[in-house]
Amino acid sequence: MTAVMGRERLKYYSLTGEQGERAVSDGLAGGSDWFRSDIERKRMKELMRRSDFPAVRDTLLWFGLLVGFAAAGVALWRSWPAFICFAIYGVLYGTASDSRWHECGHGTAFKNPWLNDRVYAIASFMDMRDPTVWRWSHTRHHTDTLIVGRDREIAVMRPARLARLTANLFGLLEFPHNLWEMVVHASGHLMPDERTFVPAEEERKVFRTARVWCVIYALMVAACVVTHSVVPFLLIGGPRIYGVWLLEIYALTQHAGLGENVLDHRLNTRTLYMGRVNRFLYWNMNYHIEHHMFPMVPYHRLADLHEQVKHDMPEAYPSMWAAYKEIIPAVLRQLKDQTYYIRRELPPGAAPYRVPPDGRAVLEG
Amino acid sequence: MPTWVAACATEDIDVEDVIGFRHEDRDYAIYRTAEGDFFATDGHCTHERTLLCDGLVMGRVIECPKHNGRFDIPTGKAIRAPVLEDVQTFPTKVEDGTVFVFV
């Protein structure tokens, strides 16, 4: 069978197309057979143990910074320092909310489930991601990571949609798309791809949340009209445009240019080192192979988990810059050759890569 | 016919922990809670059949290692998505330091 290449290949990524069914029949979906490093049970329990302290501390700091920079931005409005305040506020809102959404969605950030659920709800609103739909979407991402036709969260396809990726540095496509989804949900419908992974019994929650969010956005717009000011929009919703650029830069390092349809997170996921500020904003998701291999480990123990398993892992990239030096040429090469992917060396003595029986990196034909 | 089957010694399970037990081609999870009670459930998560013995016991709750779904251990009730379906539970008893499961 002839492989489909070029932009026509993008249809493979649809969750309602035939590639998803093919992944199931080829034994690539369902996710029970992924490689995991061996860790002694006693140590694993230490790493999985939950604690409220790190997330309470980080959340108080996060909320404090949000309120502080928002208040300063409003107080200094119409002067140039307001620009700096809103630039920082935007990143705290548009970028940092994503990692909070993610960690609380896994239920690992706090020990206390009530705190997890509250912060999850707030971060989902800031992230413009319906908490129910995205819980199920992310569940699928963990079951079928980068399995084509199954994983909705593949950001960089082969070939990459470069214009779309660039536009989304400024939320230009995602912001209107998320608004549209909210309206569709509020009207009592799911998007077609969402029906493939959101259980029917969860639908009502989606519709209820969307209606509440629509009211909040309507109030924000009304506040802009009444005050003849754009400030309410800069505070609510707007950061999904002017504050997501850093989130996109973080998120593209997770899987871009790596293997598709492989049952080993070391082949499709990337771990890199970051400084303290980035790790605070990103809640340690730079240890991304480790997170995928052991989603039970809270963000504040991922550095320890990394030390525990690094003998089995390809060497971590020393910086974001080092990761992008590999990602950019690989993604550009994939524009012409969609069979290409980055396959990194494992250290001597590491458990060998787990590959599908026929060694393919992509499903074609 | 269901019968009592010796699953493990009490000291095989740490306090607030779980181990796997296989009997007649079926997997079970045997729990010891912080209060020292023993419970047993089906060995697999009802979401995607991941083995629960790799999960984390917190009080009387087991969290699945794959997607962090949770069950109440004594009743098997699904209490956190993505698990929506309860897990089957089995009676247990302890005799002379051995944990028995009624399967």
Ligand code: FES
């Ligand atoms: S397999 Fe247990 S929560 Fe998904």
